[in-house]
Amino acid sequence: MEEIYKELQRLGFSQYECKAYIGLLKHHPITGYEISKRTGVPRSMIYEVVGKLVEKGAVYIVPSEPVTYSPLPARELIARQRRQFEQSFDYLEKELAAMESEREVDVIKRIDGDELVIAEMKELIGNAKAELWLSIWEPQVPFIQTQIDGCCDEGIDVFTVLFGKAETRVGNTYHHDYMSPEVAEERMGGRLTIAARDVEEVLIGNFALGKSAWAVKTRDPALVLVAMEYIRHDIMFAEVTKELGPEKVEALWRTRPDLYHVVTGKRFK
Amino acid sequence: MEEIYKELQRLGFSQYECKAYIGLLKHHPITGYEISKRTGVPRSMIYEVVGKLVEKGAVYIVPSEPVTYSPLPARELIARQRRQFEQSFDYLEKELAAMESEREVDVIKRIDGDELVIAEMKELIGNAKAELWLSIWEPQVPFIQTQIDGCCDEGIDVFTVLFGKAETRVGNTYHHDYMSPEVAEERMGGRLTIAARDVEEVLIGNFALGKSAWAVKTRDPALVLVAMEYIRHDIMFAEVTKELGPEKVEALWRTRPDLYHVVTGKRFK
DNA sequence: TTATAGTAAGTATAATACTAACTACTAAAG
DNA sequence: CTTTAGTAGTTAGTATTATACTTACTATAA
Structure with missing residues (x-):
């Protein structure tokens, strides 16, 4: 479990974001209040946290009364991240290689x-x-x-x-x-x-x-x-x-x- | 340039780490002092910063007097990161999919x-x-x-x-x-x-x-x-x-x- | 009155970013 | 032969931000 959090954090998620997302994976759609209850993320933080997840596209808003949340399916989240990182890699590989100077032989x-x-x-x-x-x-x-x-x-x-x-x-x-x-x-x-x-x-x-x-x-x-x-x-x-x-x-x-x-x-x- | 920093930071590098690494790409091998001069990273931070880069394997120590530093070639740095992230993705895809509950139809x-x-x-x-x-x-x-x-x-x-x-x-x-x-x-x-x-x-x-x-x-x-x-x-x-x-x-x-x-x-x- | 749903205000901590002031050595200029 | 400027590196302290964590508050509906 800890391992999963660590890997997710490498992709840019905070501890709370991980907990909230995984909580949503396990049960959805649920309200912010309930995510907080299930995951242990403080109630006072949960709307900020899911807000960030929504911005990142990792969580959907379900327009009900009261508002509930639903996770992007795990496969699709990972697929998106993969695509994004691949783009970053391709871009960086090109840009960085361009500004690289010759290597010294004798070092x-x-x-x-x-x-x-x-x-x-x-x-x-x-x-x-x-x-x-x-x-x-x-x-x-x-x-x-x-x-x-x-x-x-x-x-x-x-x-x-x-x-x-x-x-x-x-x-x-x-x-x-x-x-x-x-x-x-x-x-x-x-x-x-x-x-x-x-x-x-x-x-x-x-x-x-x-x-x-x-x-x-x-x-x-x-x-x-x-x-x-x-x-x-x-x-x-x-x-x-x-x-x-x-x-x-x-x-x-x-x-x-x-x-x-x-x-x-x-x-x- | 800003763009490159942003992308690198997504891979887990700090602003200073980016500057130091890119500075080294452009000219190497050089001392910490010179990295600081060229990149604008404060002298008082530079050894901590390159230390982290060395730990991550993005920079080599060149044992000379005084000690100088050399960057891992850009292609190889990116190739390594790519491999690491691919591993993360494969792992997460499996683990997260396993704990996912059924999706509701009517949301x-x-x-x-x-x-x-x-x-x-x-x-x-x-x-x-x-x-x-x-x-x-x-x-x-x-x-x-x-x-x-x-x-x-x-x-x-x-x-x-x-x-x-x-x-x-x-x-x-x-x-x-x-x-x-x-x-x-x-x-x-x-x-x-x-x-x-x-x-x-x-x-x-x-x-x-x-x-x-x-x-x-x-x-x-x-x-x-x-x-x-x-x-x-x-x-x-x-x-x-x-x-x-x-x-x-x-x-x-x-x-x-x-x-x-x-x-x-x-x-x- | 209890459980649900959400907000507001404030603290703690760590990572990152930034500044100033210090030691120590060397090499050239006056 | 000292003074100055440049190189190399350290120590200490501050500011800012993101994250993490508490406490206390308002509603509302069963």
């Missing part, structure tokens, strides 16, 4: 918050034209799966290093099993996540457990290249591991504890 | 304001399933033309009495030329406009020049029938006029000035 943008980071990843993946390099962790996969499948369908080359279950497949998938995920996480100070597309743009993020995710995004050619090569080396190493067997690789690491263990503590703030 | 709903009356007409026309009877005036035609064309394409019978140019065609169109539009307008106290569909629902409206339009809408079978028959008689009379010639009909009227002239003054309040 590095920071993004904070799980949802926003995911949104940026989806966008970057959706913008891929020829190739896509990913280094991702199982828990994030469901959020971006559909975008990636879209890429695969368009014939875009997708190469993924995945920290997670062997069954999960995301494009050409290589499982990062020459080093345990725990060690990788410790080394990086979190779950390092990378998405690079078309040697043009890269997002480097960190999903630390319990903390809010963050990421940086850039078109700086040097950074894009480093991130891409990093993933490619990971993939080549996975291939080597497959060839030699994990034991030999493991042994190789053990002779170099300085490389195997965390060196500088947390690498990210 | 008469009143609608005030040009835009709302037009919106209701469009909806009624769009809901037609088998037949549609219209009595409309030229100036309203462009607003509802597309809906009517939709009906014609679906094979719905559309009968229209039109007060307006002979060239304008709206379904099966009959031009109301046995009485001058001026006289008709005087008789009715405005431009009486009717739309009836499927012997089920009718809208009776009045577009008076210079004043705000109003209408009533009902499913009361008696009213629907009266309105429909009224239009049908008009059409039959137009046919008679075509047969006899306008002169004879004119002469017929002249012998009955009580019918020809306004009887009760303004018929509508």
Whole structure:
């Protein structure tokens, strides 16, 4: 119920307007007095509130004695709002795009918050034209799966290093099993996540457990290249591991504890 | 420009947020101080304002010294908002429809304001399933033309009495030329406009020049029938006029000035 | 006299919008 | 070598508006 109020308020209705409208949906036509009784909106406010709803076209006046009110059917209200917002979107898309200046290539943008980071990843993946390099962790996969499948369908080359279950497949998938995920996480100070597309743009993020995710995004050619090569080396190493067997690789690491263990503590703030 | 602000504000941005975002679109990346300078948003507010934009994902932080900001490209901002609102709409459509009670047949709903009356007409026309009877005036035609064309394409019978140019065609169109539009307008106290569909629902409206339009809408079978028959008689009379010639009909009227002239003054309040 | 229908006046709160005055740093001009 | 102007940002306080909430009042009809 609260959820419904929240969504309606995003469309420009006040709390009282929501209550009055939903009250009317449930029973109509009724007087202002009765809307107030049923919904808990104060009697002294109800005529102002329904007045606004009438102006917006969400409620009809039924000319009876005394005057009663009837709601616009829910489907039609939503359909109207949808049309109006679509118009706004079309208009704004055109107008805003027109006044936009060129983007700088060498800026590095920071993004904070799980949802926003995911949104940026989806966008970057959706913008891929020829190739896509990913280094991702199982828990994030469901959020971006559909975008990636879209890429695969368009014939875009997708190469993924995945920290997670062997069954999960995301494009050409290589499982990062020459080093345990725990060690990788410790080394990086979190779950390092990378998405690079078309040697043009890269997002480097960190999903630390319990903390809010963050990421940086850039078109700086040097950074894009480093991130891409990093993933490619990971993939080549996975291939080597497959060839030699994990034991030999493991042994190789053990002779170099300085490389195997965390060196500088947390690498990210 | 004002228009753009208004539309953006409907999407949940404050005046200052609009200014800051648009300022950033025009030039980026820049510091908060410079956004303030360019947009007129007070320096003392700018960090709170861009902070909100960053939270909403509409602006990136560019980690430089000093910190600068960069906007999410307009297309992507709009695309995101579109997705979010679509979700809201889908959710609300389902939830609200679920709690809606049956509509009463015999209520008469009143609608005030040009835009709302037009919106209701469009909806009624769009809901037609088998037949549609219209009595409309030229100036309203462009607003509802597309809906009517939709009906014609679906094979719905559309009968229209039109007060307006002979060239304008709206379904099966009959031009109301046995009485001058001026006289008709005087008789009715405005431009009486009717739309009836499927012997089920009718809208009776009045577009008076210079004043705000109003209408009533009902499913009361008696009213629907009266309105429909009224239009049908008009059409039959137009046919008679075509047969006899306008002169004879004119002469017929002249012998009955009580019918020809306004009887009760303004018929509508 | 009780329930219905509606109005008037006033308060509380939060979000937004606006102003003034302050610190701190840098770079150029006198 | 200080003064001035510009950049960058903070703190505090006010005005305005929209929304939310009370209390108290007038009618009227069963």
